[in-house]
Amino acid sequence: MITGTPKPIEEILEMLEPYDNIIVAGCHGCVTVCRVGGEKEVQVLASTLRLAREAAGRTITIREVSLERQCDPEYIEQMRPYVGDYQAVLSIACGAGIQFLAEKFTTTPLLPGINTGFLGVTVRQGEWSERCQGCGDCVLHLTGGICPVTRCAKSLFHGPCGGSVQGICEVDKEVKCGWQLIIDRLKALGQMENYGKLKPYKGWNSSRDGGPRRIIREDMI
Amino acid sequence: MKSGSNLEKVLAAGHFSVTAECGPPRGADPDIVRKKAAFVKGNVDACNVTDNQTSVVRMSSLAGCLLIKEEGIEPLIQMVVRDRNRIALQSDLLGASAMGVRNLLCLSGDHQKFGDDPQAKNVFDIDSMQLIHMVKTMRDEGIFPSGDKIQGAPQFYIGCAVNPFADPFEIRVPRLKLKMEAGADFVQTQCIYNMEKFKKYLELAKQEGLPDKIKILAGVTPLKSAGMAKFMRRMVAGMDIPDEVVNRIAAEPKEKQAAKGIEMCIEQIQELKEMEGVAGVHVMAIEWEEKLEEIIGGAGLLPRPVMA
Amino acid sequence: MLPCTGRIDESLLLKAFENGADGVMVIGCLEGDCHYVSGNIRARARVERVYAILERIKIGPNRIRMYNLSAGEGSKFAAFANEFVDQIREIGPSPINLVRAGNQGVTEKEAT
Numbered sequence: 001m002i003t004g005t006p007k008p009i010e011e012i013l014e015m016l017e018p019y020d021n022i023i024v025a026g027c028h029g030c031v032t033v034c035r036v037g038g039e040k041e042v043q044v045l046a047s048t049l050r051l052a053r054e055a056a057g058r059t060i061t062i063r064e065v066s067l068e069r070q071c072d073p074e075y076i077e078q079m080r081p082y083v084g085d086y087q088a089v090l091s092i093a094c095g096a097g098i099q100f101l102a103e104k105f106t107t108t109p110l111l112p113g114i115n116t117g118f119l120g121v122t123v124r125q126g127e128w129s130e131r132c133q134g135c136g137d138c139v140l141h142l143t144g145g146i147c148p149v150t151r152c153a154k155s156l157f158h159g160p161c162g163g164s165v166q167g168i169c170e171v172d173k174e175v176k177c178g179w180q181l182i183i184d185r186l187k188a189l190g191q192m193e194n195y196g197k198l199k200p201y202k203g204w205n206s207s208r209d210g211g212p213r214r215i216i217r218e219d220m221i
Numbered sequence: 222m223k224s225g226s227n228l229e230k231v232l233a234a235g236h237f238s239v240t241a242e243c244g245p246p247r248g249a250d251p252d253i254v255r256k257k258a259a260f261v262k263g264n265v266d267a268c269n270v271t272d273n274q275t276s277v278v279r280m281s282s283l284a285g286c287l288l289i290k291e292e293g294i295e296p297l298i299q300m301v302v303r304d305r306n307r308i309a310l311q312s313d314l315l316g317a318s319a320m321g322v323r324n325l326l327c328l329s330g331d332h333q334k335f336g337d338d339p340q341a342k343n344v345f346d347i348d349s350m351q352l353i354h355m356v357k358t359m360r361d362e363g364i365f366p367s368g369d370k371i372q373g374a375p376q377f378y379i380g381c382a383v384n385p386f387a388d389p390f391e392i393r394v395p396r397l398k399l400k401m402e403a404g405a406d407f408v409q410t411q412c413i414y415n416m417e418k419f420k421k422y423l424e425l426a427k428q429e430g431l432p433d434k435i436k437i438l439a440g441v442t443p444l445k446s447a448g449m450a451k452f453m454r455r456m457v458a459g460m461d462i463p464d465e466v467v468n469r470i471a472a473e474p475k476e477k478q479a480a481k482g483i484e485m486c487i488e489q490i491q492e493l494k495e496m497e498g499v500a501g502v503h504v505m506a507i508e509w510e511e512k513l514e515e516i517i518g519g520a521g522l523l524p525r526p527v528m529a
Numbered sequence: 530m531l532p533c534t535g536r537i538d539e540s541l542l543l544k545a546f547e548n549g550a551d552g553v554m555v556i557g558c559l560e561g562d563c564h565y566v567s568g569n570i571r572a573r574a575r576v577e578r579v580y581a582i583l584e585r586i587k588i589g590p591n592r593i594r595m596y597n598l599s600a601g602e603g604s605k606f607a608a609f610a611n612e613f614v615d616q617i618r619e620i621g622p623s624p625i626n627l628v629r630a631g632n633q634g635v636t637e638k639e640a641t
Contacts, residue, residue: 009585043540044582047547052586055624153332154303154343158350158399160392161329162384162411163458170458171332183392196395198354198403201307201347201366 001030002094003117003128004037006045012090013052015111016060019087024049024113025079025101026066027093034128036114037092039066045092045113070097076104083108136206136213142194144185149202151178157199223360223406224378226323227295228267230528231501232407232436237494238501239522240297240409240438241513242269243289245280251288254280258292260510264517265294266525267324269409269503272299276336283313286322297380298322301330306346307355311365314356318375325377326409327352350403353381357404379404384411385422386461394425401435408435409503412442414450414462416492423498432498439493442505443516444482447471483516490520534558534595535568542579542593549626552592552617554610559597569597588624591616 016022024046031037046062053060063086067075070093083089083105091098092113102110118130133150140147149155153171159179163170167180186192206213222229231238241261246253261268270285286296298317300310317325329349333341347355355366356379363374381400385393397408413419419439426432444450447470454462466485473481486504493499502522506512517523531537534557545553555576557569576595583589594616596609622630 009582040538040540043538044543047540047543048582048586051543051546051583051588051625054628055586055588057628153334154329154348155345156329156348156350158348158396160387160389162382162387163332164387164389165458166388171334177388180389183389195392196399198350198399201351201355204346 001033001120003034003120004031004094004114005117006036006114007112009048009052012049012113016049016090019060021061021087023063023065023083023086023089025070025089025091025093027070027097028066029069029071031093031114034122041092042066071100073104076101137203143182144189144191146178146182146185148178148182151181157202224323224376226267226378227528228297228324229378229406231266231526234526234528236526237522238266238438239264239517239525240267240269240501240503241265242271242505243285243510244271244274244508245282245285247277247279249280254285254288255292257510258289258294260513261289262292262294263525264513264523267295267297269297269299269326272301272328272330273304275331276303276333278337283317286317287320290321295324296322297324297326299326299328300352301328302345302347302349302352303330303333303343306344307366310352310355311359314359314375318377323376323378324380325356326380326382327356328382349381350400353379353400353403353405378406380407380409381405382409382411384459385419386411386415387459393422394429397426397431398429401431405435407438409438410440411459412440412505414466416489418461423496427498432500436500437498438501438503439499440503440505441486441489442507443486443509443512444470445509446475446478446482483512483519486516487519490522494520533563533565533568534572535563535565537572537575539575539579542575543582546583546588546623546625551623551626552613554594554596554613556596556598556606559599562599591620592623
């Protein structure tokens with residue numbers, strides 16, 4: 001899922017300084033699962049903002065909305081009838097959702113209520129960990145199902161580097177060396193022959209470097 | 222000859238070679254480089270010039286190489302893939318070769334977290350293994366990775382680095398082999414203190430027949446004090462300094478520890494010199510270049526052979 | 530009606546403050562004694578989160594508290610309630626109520 005963390009309330013209050021009448025918009029997708037932008041979080045954030053603003057002597061009117069998804073146009077359209085009645089929309093969906101709202105509602109300012117994180121997994125309740133950078137050219141079949149781009153701090157294709165000590169990356173004691181994980185896994189799978197091969201230079205053009213990426217599946221259009 | 226560099230010639234002639242390193246200054250003052258160069262000159266077959274090591278911003282490696290070259294030292298340019306994408310790397314390779322730099326060390330580079338600018342965006346477009354492969358392709362096939370023909374292929378004696386002491390140990394020799402296959406002509410190791418482990422590493426490398434295909438230069442760093450040893454052990458990932466090494470220097474009174482460190486380094490070089498499969502030493506006297514002559518001379522490695 | 534403190538979520542607690550509460554006490558069953566296994570433990574975590582929110586927006590911090598009691602501890606309940614009420618009296622009205630009272634004052638004045 002796409003993960004995220006709430007922005008500090010002070011930062012949100014500062015963003016809301018010019019406004020007295022807003023929508024707080026959540027999303028029932030990923031951000032609900034990682035508990036940063038769902039219906040409940042909308043309620044809590046709206047209450048918090050109302051309390052903070054009123055305590056500071058200036059009330060704010062908030063409409064609480066949760067869309068099924070902010071990344072699909074049909075759900076966004078549900079907001080169209082009333083969005084013009086508000087000065088701004090504070091969205092606590094991921095960056096994609098926030099931008100899609102902004103794109104659809106061109107005259108309404110869109111404000112981010114969360115910092116979007118990464119494509120990750122739930123390690124346990126309250127802990128998420130990145131697994132994929134969406135580089136567009138998956139090599140997991142060669143690396144024991146562990147991604148070198150994401151799991152190695154240097155995204156090396158022929159690791160581990162000299163900074164790998166007892167399975168820990170030099171960058172952070174909490175970070176496991178991605179290449180140690182890959183090697184352990186390749187060994188367990190009996191696929192160590194994959195290690196000894198020179199891998200071609202990665203084509204980053206399928207990754208972040210070509211402007212916004214598009215996927216077009218003719219069969220579905 | 223692949224590059225015609227002095228280092229390549231010395232090694233090809235079967236001499237036990239010596240390299241050292243110069244860290245460029247944190248500034249634009251060329252005299253600092255020249256001063257260090259004076260300590261290096263005559264004592265080595267080539268001198269590494271580091272490339273923003275530990276991600277601390279310094280004068281560029283290429284500029285440092287040209288400065289020491291002016292002083293009559295054969296430069297060895299270090300190149301990390303942390304800060305430059307393949308376009309910049311290719312361009313700098315062409316530039317370095319054009320300016321007469323003939324030795325190259327291909328590195329990943331320390332993570333930016335450890336330097337001045339931990340918030341910098343790292344590059345790692347290709348990794349050090351692929352850089353080796355790229356240089357070899359450019360040199361031997363005269364083409365860019367894109368396939369286009371190069372007008373005047375760069376000439377480099379291609380080096381790589383290994384840390385025999387990082388984990389997992391069993392991957393260390395296969396990884397060296399991979400670097401050799403990618404195109405490395407020589408390798409400089411991380412500083413060795415744990416000789417037993419290094420011997421084990423070398424033994425495995427010999428079983429793979431690697432010393433015949435890639436020249437192994439063993440890395441050494443003289444310890445200035447017991448404090449330095451303890452600091453390095455604690456702070457540098459993959460730095461293996463056994464207790465007996467630390468204890469030996471710690472047993473000396475403070476003012477004699479530096480001399481002891483040099484003595485230990487000389488002993489170590491002498492031992493390495495006798496080891497089959499070791500083609501030379503790489504002496505990293507960190508901010509202690511003035512001791513190079515004493516160390517290298519003390520190990521009986523002076524004068525350096527003069528190649529035609 | 531709430532069957533269990535585990536059914537209380539953060540927004541409900543915040544709503545109480547929006548509706549003018551100066552303090553909120555949440556009383557759950559004794560820990561380890563929850564009919565729904567861990568409802569009271571969840572409630573405690575939520576109370577703690579609301580506590581942090583109130584502190585952050587300068588309403589709190591000591592306006593919300595979780596207590597654990599069994600149904601048979603009437604006198605203890607009374608003691609806790611008295612203790613909490615004293616605590617809130619000492620802190621005084623919530624800033625929200627102060628603002629609202631102030632505004633009312635202004636309107637009354639304007640009216641005259």
